[in-house]
Each structure stands twice: as structure tokens, then as C-alpha cells.
Amino acid sequence: MTDTRAAYVPRSAYGLHIGGEEISAADAFEAVDPSVGTPWAEIPQASAADVDRAVAAARGAFASWRRSSPATRQELLWRLADAVEAEPERWARLLATENGRPIREATVADVPTCAAILRFFSGVLRDLRGDQIPVEAPDTLIYTVREPLGVIAALIPWNSPLITLANKLGPALAAGNTVVLKPSEFASASVLEFARLAQGILPPGVVNVVTGFGPEVGAALVAHPDVQKVTFTGGTPTARKIMAAAGEALTPAIMELGGKGAMIVCADADLDAAVADALTGIYMANGEVCVAASRLLVHADVHDEFAQRFTALARTIKIGDALDPATQFGPLVTAQQRDRVAAAIARARGEGAEVVVGGSAPELPAPLDNGFFLSPTLLADPAGGTSASQEEFFGPVTVLEKFTDDADALQRANATRYGLAAGVWTRDLARAHRMARELEAGIVWVNKWFDLPVGVPMGGVKDSGFGRELSAETLHEYSAPKVVNVDLSVARPRLWGEG
Template identity: 75%
Template sequence: MTAPVAAARGAYVPSGDYTLIIGGEPVATDDGFDAIDPSVGTPWTRLPQATEAHVDAAVAAATRAFATWRRTTASHRQRVLWEMADRVEAEPDRWASLLATENGRPIREAYAADVPTCAGILRYFSGLARDHRGDQIPLEDPGSLAFTVREPLGVIAALIPWNSPIITLANKVGPALAAGNTLVIKPSEYASASVIEFVRAVEDLVPAGVLNVVTGFGPSVGAALVSHPGVAKITFTGGSATARRIMAAAGGALTPSIMELGGKGAMVVCADADLDLAVADAMTGIYMANGEVCVAASRLLVHESVHDEFAERFAALARGIVVGDALDPATQFGPLVSAAQLERVRGCIDAAVAQGAVVRTGGAAPELPAALDGGFFLAPTLLEDPAGATSASREEIFGPVTVLERFASEDAAVARANEGPYGLAAGVWTRDLARAHRIAGALEAGIVWVNKWFDLPAGVPMGGIGDSGFGRELSAETMLEYSAPKAINIGLGDTRPALWGR
């Protein structure tokens, strides 16, 4: 793609050559790799490939900065995070264009979701910074006073995925900084530019070394970071298989972690559901962010009495989705992030069909203008698997593919929804309040929605169970993940029991 063509599309223009950021300084590397614009399949910038030595330097810089940052006041950290949010909100065009160019996020979604959500998360943790404290502990001994204080951990290794990079970055940076930690950030190779740009935009607000960025491929850079003895905690958002490798590598140093992993979200639609709302929420639940989201509504368990009507409505709306260039404001659904991801999702569809699933709509490349021939596009897809017997009903696809299942009884729906290793998000649609409480209580997931989907407001814990991970983000509880309690026990009495001597 030539520069004039890129400019005509509104593709993002980098703020300069991309480098690592270590100790507040740009650090060039000897090696690098191309960032690919997924709408057209061509390079749009070059990204630096870090080495193990760069990781060592970044951890050392963060360690030095921790000595200063941990002693800043809560009110200072509050102001810093608030100003970071201001800076994100001040340039919505910049972030929206960057995300659309970098990972194929439809630009209308970037404006409506990514920019305000990123800023909102930073503001939320800004507020919590001044409320982060320990507790007084009641004791029976009147001669003792015991209390706890919360202390920061040290250097946090933050591994950021490619699907919602600035939102996930805010989920890590916000609580880590609010609690007094420093960070070494390793973004996905498919979404490194947005992380570098964010840190460039805010690094003057913190001492050098508080925020460091090392980019490159997981088996080299990521592995060096998560096994580093100077890291106090790891926070990772991504897939379960990668999480297992990270935890194995971290085991040598006994480094604790927060794992926000994948899911296979089951949406249970009861016979009395408002189908207009249920279909609309199911569409948003699977096709928002091009289906590349861990809380996707990727299983639709619909009662047999309304199954066919639901299927007709859903398929009709899916066929009408406007697919196109992520930079086009008219686009409702963009490309997948990479050629490899597109191939993987296609393989999942083929496997499910071979096992008996039926493609109701989608499943192939959409018809698009010739200028987008190189893009990584797949039409929004609905599979039908009435008994939930194929891999599409069990395995996370992480793409714009949902599977429609049929159930006859509430117990059967709950049992099927709880099958499999994941436990991140689930939901139920019903007008019956008792049924809503009953099913919500029975669904085994960290997040359960009732008559809605994809609502993740700051303050509500986000996280899963089983293969969906552990730890909670986006809430007051998150601050506890980034600090440790220190117990202080003070003797106030002036007598001691006679235990020694004659």
C-alpha cells in the first residue's frame, strides 16, 4: 500500500520511529518486524524486536524507579492517573485511527468504546488510589494494638493482548500505579504501536522507569520477562495455553500472577425472553470487536419453543451487517487481526462442520471491493449445532462465530452451559424474576449477565474460574492484587508474664 493510498483511507501515521521505552528513554534495536494493517494486509510501520538484555535493562529501570514511586502520596498518584485519562480523551481521533489501523477495530467502535473505556478505567483507579488502606484488627489483649498497611509489590510484568490493547493497558496500569508499583509492559506483536504511543503520551507524568515497554515475540521477549527474578507479579490477558507456559516459567522464581483468560460464553434464552432484546444483545455479544473478545456470546442456548424464530431473526440481522475497511466510519464489522487468526478461525468452522454443525449464515469471505482483497475478512457467522455436540460448542474460537443450540428444560440448559473447562461469562434472558435468579446462581462463571451482555462497567469485578483464569480486574478488589498486607502489632502494656528465672 502506497503512502497516498494509506492517507486516503485515513490510516494512522506513527508519531515517529517506534522504539523500546526503557528508563524513560527510547531504545532502538538491531532487529524488528512489520506491523500489518489487517484491512488491506500490508505493512504500515516497523516495530522493534527486544532481546533478553533489553528485558534485563527494563526490569532494572523499573526496580530503580520503584524506590521513588512507592513513596509518592496517594493524592499524587490520583492526579497522575486523572491526567492520563485527560490525555486519552483529548485525542480521540488519534486513538481511533490507530486502533483501526493496527488491529482492525472498526473505527466507530474505537470512538464509542475503546477511548472512553480506557479513560474511564484510569479515572476509576485514580479515585481508588486515596481509598487504598489496611485495617485495624480487634484483639482481646488490651495491651496490644494490631493493624495492617497495604504496600506495593514492586515491578509488575504486564502482558497485553491484541484485541483491546488500550483498554487492557488501562486495566493493568491503573491499579498497578495507584498502588505504588512500576511496570514493564510487553504488548502483543499485533498491537504494540498503541502501547508505545500511550506510554509516549503520558511518560512525562511519572518518574523515568515507572513505565517501560519491551516489544517482540512471546517465546523470546515474553518468556524472558515472566521468568525474570526481578518481577514481583505477572498480570496477563490472553489464552489459556499461553497462561500455562507463563506460569511454568514463573514457577522458578515463585512469581504470583493474575490471569484473565479465554471463555466460551453461554447465553441462555428462555421461552419468555424478549426476543428483540435477546437477539440484539446476542449480536453485540459475538460481533462486537470483530468477535475477537474473551467474553463473547459464542454459544446461544435457545429454548425449543422460540429457537426457530430466534434463528431467523439473528441470521437476517447478521446478513445485513456492513463489513469493510476498519477505517471507514460506515463499517460495522472489520477484519480479523491477522492472516494466521483468519486461518485458525476458518479451521474451527471446517472442523465443526465436519462434526455435524450447519452453517446458517457466513462461514466464508464476504464480497468486498478489490482494494480490500488482501484483508483478513470473514463474514459474521452463525453455526447450528442443536445438541451442542461439536467442537464449536466447546472450544474458544475467538472470532466472529457463534453456535446456536436448542434446549427443552431449564436444568438441561444450565448443565450444558456449565460443560467444558471455561468459566468467564454467561447470561440468561427471561422475564421471570425467580427464574433469572435461579439460573444466574447456577451458571458457573465469574460474570453472569441477566437480560444484557457485554456490560463491563468499572467497579464490577471482571475475571473467571477454571480455564478462564483467576484474580479480578476492573474493581476495588483489583487493588488488593497489586499490594500486600503488612501486619503491625504494637505492645502497649508494661508487664509481662513471669516465664523465666526463679
């Protein structure tokens, strides 16, 4: 760590973004740098009245935005991507300061991925089209057109705000909708900075941002009668509250929720690759990711060797300031999140799980000793009987289990309420295809983990949510078909009056 930390400094005080203007709020709260535990910015606290104004602005802008040409929307989304990509170092520094994402990861992952998603939807929007429907009547022509829904309420989490923002805005805007964004209170600055960038590119009111705490701002937004769809990425308990509120207004939703990803390592796996992928799968983004490899199901024949290799590498991970390019692993986003994960580790230990590596806060020099750090952790639970094998920790904790045959591995992998990501490591492709078919997950990786290229449908089953993001079919989530039924004749059967 350098003697002088180059934390991100806002160019000016932050405000809400409503109707193309940045406006102040009556109250504010502090954004805290998780590497050192000190405030670095003030975030505006919106009110229910601010939410009303934001939705009204989005509704007003929808009238013209929905009629904009595909070429216009295509160009503006591309310009947004260019603008993000023009300052990669600034965005990476902001993310490291905001949520503890190691700056080396933010530079190579978050910034280019955000731009790539916007560019993808800029291009694929040209394929948003209806169909002609064949019918028996020769004088009838029926076709459909796809139309935007209206105002979209987008609620995004703190772990990858720039990527998640693009996942929501890209398809929603491409389909002709307008958006009100509500970021997490723990990662609002990056979304506000994006809104500043968009202000000079998009028409007023097309994208609006209201910041603040969920019970005040999020609740008012998802229950608003003028919101036509809710899209949420986050935890399952919060999703249940959002669904209840949206249900009162009969508002449909897209839910990208939690996971308990099972990585199955067969006896014939390439152990070097499997261990490397397992480390990346759980410790990338400080373990705060829904598709994390948070369960390692390893065949009994290679279990001990896998554990030895994994443990040896895990002990060498460089923990430090997220702003330091040499840091491989940073802090958790808040002290509360660190304590929540630590409590989950303690609960699993009480149930019989063993800490193989990590399990506690690392010893770091000042000022990092006030940061929200928790060491990369591996728990051993051979039978998979503790809460560590069932509950999403959303932190740098994975659990090592032992299985004896494919049926055993599949049964245990599927024995959770989640179904987002899973993976199989084997040299036998027939086995890989069979296991992929049986795994209850929206994403199944074979001999890799964490690969989500733009264009691949992302989403889960069971308690991991519904709807798909990141792909061409996502445009259908943000549009609806309208049927046009045309009579090409003038003849009518005699049904009324005298024959």
C-alpha cells in the same frame, strides 16, 4: 470506502521505552494493517538484555514511586486519562489501523473506556487501607497496612490493547507499583504511543515497554527474578506456559483468560432484545473478545423464530475497511487468526454442525481483497455436540443450540472448561436469579450482554482464569498486607533465670 485511506501514520520511528527514554532495538518487525494486508509501521524487537534493563529501571523507580503520596498518584493517573481523551480520533484511527477494530467502535468504546478506568483507579486508590485487628490482650495493638508489591510484569493481548493496558496500569500504579509492559506483537504501536504520552507525565521508569515476540521477550520477562507479580490477559495455552515459567521464580499471577460464553434464551424472553444482544455479543470487536456470546442456547419453543431473526440481521451487517466510519464489522487481526478460525469452522462442520450464515471470506473490492476478513458466522448444532460448542474460536462465530428446560440449559452451559461470562434472557426474575446462581461463570448478565462498567469485578473461574480486574478489589491484587504488632505495656512475665 473512500478512495484514499487515512491510515494511521506514526509521528516518528518507534523505540523501546526504558527508564523514561525511548531507545532503539537491534532488530525490528513489521506491523500489518489487517484491512488491506500491508505493513504500516516497524516495531522494535527487544532482547533478553533489554528486558533486564527494563526490569532494572522499574525496580529503581519503585523506591521513590512507592513512597509517593496518594494525591500525587491520583493526579498523575487523572492526567493520563485527560491526555488519552484529548485525542480520541487519533487513538481510534490507530486502533483501526493496528488490529482492525472498526473505527466507530474504537471511538465510542476503547478511548473513553481507557480514560474511565484510569480515572476510577485515580479515585479509588484513596480507599486502599489496612485494618485494626481486635485481640484479647488489652496492652496489644495490631493493625495492617497495604504495601505495593514491586515490579509488575503486564502482558496484554491484541484485541483491545488500550482498554487492557488501562486494566493493568490503573490498579498497579495506583497501589504504588512500577510496571514493565509487554504488548502483543500484533498490537504494539498503541502501547508504544501510550508510553510516549506517559513519558511526559510519569516519573522515569514507572512504566516501561518492551515489544517483541513471546518466546524471546515474554518468556524473559515472566521468568525474571525481580518481577513480583505477573498479570496476563490472553489465551489459556499461553497462560499455562507463563504460569510454568513464573512458577520457577515463585511469582504469583493474575490470569484473565478465554471463554465460551453461553447466552440462554428462555421461551418467555423478549426476542427483539435477545437477538439484538446476541448480535452485539458475538460480532462486536469482530468477535475477537473473551466475553463473546459464542454459544446461543435457545428454548425449543422460540428456537426457530430466534434463528430466523438473527440470520436476517446478520446478513445485513456492513463488512469493510476498519477505517471507514460506515463499517460495522472489520477484519480479523492477522491472516493466521483468520485461517485458524476458518479451520475451526471446517472442523465443526465435519463433526455435524451446519453453517446457517457466513462461514467463509466475503468478496470485497481491492485493496480489501488482501485483508484478513471472515464473514459473521452462525453455526447450528442443536444438541451441542461439536467442538463449536466447547472450544473458544476467538472470532466472529457463534453456535445455535436448542434446549427444552432450565435444567438442560444449565447443564449444557456449564459443560465446558471455561467459566468467564454467561447470560439469561427471561421475563421471570425468579428464574433469572436461580439460573444466575447455578451458572459457573465470573460474570452473569440478565437480559443484556457486553455490559462491563468500570467498578464491576471482571474475571472468571475454571480455565477462564483467576483474580479480578476493573474494580476496587483489584487494588488488593497489587498490594499485600503488612502486620504491625505493638506492645503498649512494659511488664513481662518472669520466664528465664531464677524465680
